[in-house]
Amino acid sequence: MHELSTAVVGASGYAGLELTRYLARHPRLRPVALYSDRWSGETAGARLPLGGAAAALRYLPLGEAAQAEAEVAFLATPAEVSLALAPQLLARGLRVVDLSGAFRLADPGLYPGWYGFTHAAPELLAEARYGLPELGRAALPGARLVANPGCYATAIALALAPLLRSGLVLAEGVAVAAMSGVTGAGRKASEDYSFCEVDEDLRAYRLGRHQHVPEIEQTVARFAGRCGPISFTPHLVPIRRGILASCTLRLAPGAEPAALARAYDVYAGEPFLRVLPADKVAVKDVARTNRVHLGVAVDARAGVAVAVSAIDNLVKGAAGQAVQALNAVMGWDEALGLDLLGG
Ligand SMILES: NC(=O)C1=CN([C@@H]2O[C@H](COP(=O)(O)OP(=O)(O)OC[C@H]3O[C@@H](n4cnc5c(N)ncnc54)[C@H](OP(=O)(O)O)[C@@H]3O)[C@@H](O)[C@H]2O)C=CC1
Ligand SMILES: CC(=O)N[C@@H](CCC(=O)OP(=O)(O)O)C(=O)O
Incomplete structure (x- = not known):
């Protein structure tokens, strides 16, 4: 069975770490690239109790994330960083699941007041699908850009x-x-x-x-x-x-x-x-x-x-929800890979 290759940007953060653990255990997803400046050069196995191929992955510098070679990129980064990276990754054909608030609000006019920046890619707000399956899963199948909800x-x-x-x-x-x-x-x-x-x-x-x-x-x-x-x-x-x-x-x-x-x-x-x-x-x-x-x-x-x-x-409020939403995007059972630690 084809395993979808995935990259995690911000893999050393609390959300990125949780996500890495879920991706490493997911039956249809394969982490192939993890980005973090803090841990650049270290192996994932040295930071997390991982088995298999994921343990041997070496964290890559954040500056290389725009060139990620994967089918899906999860952005577990601050909103301004996600906002800069997502358009570049989408243009290269990757799907993007963003864990920040960068693409959650449909109205770009709300960003300066609530997030403190002017939205640089308002056209993507119209395309982004909000990743809360229980209140709107019909929007998710086939989505290119998922805005993962806030906790x-x-x-x-x-x-x-x-x-x-x-x-x-x-x-x-x-x-x-x-x-x-x-x-x-x-x-x-x-x-x-x-x-x-x-x-x-x-x-x-x-x-x-x-x-x-x-x-x-x-x-x-x-x-x-x-x-x-x-x-x-x-x-x-x-x-x-x-x-x-x-x-x-x-x-x-x-x-x-x-x-x-x-x-x-x-x-x-x-x-x-x-x-x-x-x-x-x-x-x-x-x-x-x-x-x-x-x-x-x-x-x-x-x-x-x-x-x-x-x-x-960190799970339903971030990493687990992101996996659940991607499962819905791909038309898979939404619970796939989410039984880790009783999830
Ligand atoms: N924590 C939570 O419960 C939730 C978080 N989120 C969202 O998920 C995203 C990640 O959150 P969280 O894991 O908590 O954050 P952390 O502060 O724990 O981690 C941030 C990650 O982003 C990387 N990063 C890249 N660029 C920057 C930058 N300019 N400044 C700071 N960090 C940078 C860091 O890399 P490095 O370590 O190499 O610097 C690190 O891996 C955020 O957008 C957050 O709002 C959403 C829902 C819940
Ligand atoms: C305790 C605490 O500080 N929590 C964070 C929630 C982070 C989160 O989910 O928010 P975004 O992805 O929207 O940034 C806060 O209140 O901002």
Whole structure:
């Protein structure tokens, strides 16, 4: 059976490392090139517990990534780096799965405000397919460019979209608080993320201006046909990996709690999604897997529904989702290669 050759750019990052492990075990994908300046010249086997041919691969300088000889390139790089590389790789005939936010927003006008740069390839935004299969897999088969969703955006959009589509909650006044483990910030050597700064601490950040806000609104609006402005407050918590999101929505007049719970019936048969009572949704049950656990509770006294979801930011929030999306692009079983560590 033909194995699709793959390259990982940013292979030394937290997302790139996780991806390398999945690619090395995937039955139809073969990693052939790994790019990182930090580890240039070292073997992958020296950095990761890999078997087989992948262990012998030597990390290549990032400057050579535009010339990658592979059928698919995964970009696990900052958005500005992905934005520069993707057009070059696409022009050379590679498919691109980008893990950054560079191609997630359809409207280029949103980039300066939310990402801090002017988009240099707006024509590719029209072509890019958003890689969240559970809310839009029909767009994926055959895609050349996949924009892999953000970690918070994955957890939050999956929780919100069916509820808004049900019509049982209002589109206005949606408020989300989410907590992320520290790997969500990447391997950046910044004092703010060092052990002594995050241990025994808990804080909110980027209130009302997190870059995933327009992405969540775009995804929910596409699926549900409506979405008001979402208030989003992310928090950094002193765990290594995982995201828990709590989403508060106002109930529509006359909404029945039992009917609201049925909104998640749209996920019946999804291999990675499990609907649970909201207070049974926990990061430890999804950590190191591609799973999403979610549930909704009704607080009738306050007139709100609270939806809770949990993912692993590095798997369903990044590397696992990227593999799942590529499986969908290729028309394969979406779960192929994702059983690593119980995924
Ligand atoms: N961490 C997470 O939970 C998630 C991350 N993402 C996205 O995935 C991408 C990778 O994230 P993550 O793995 O966390 O990041 P890291 O900081 O851990 O790694 C970044 C990687 O990109 C490479 N790189 C290339 N150019 C640059 C540059 N100019 N500045 C910094 N690094 C560069 C680094 O190479 P080298 O080490 O050789 O310098 C490294 O391999 C980002 O776009 C991120 O937003 C998306 C969802 C979740
Ligand atoms: C804890 C933490 O800092 N998390 C990151 C999420 C990274 C991510 O998924 O974001 P992009 O791919 O959109 O950059 C953040 O809040 O920016």
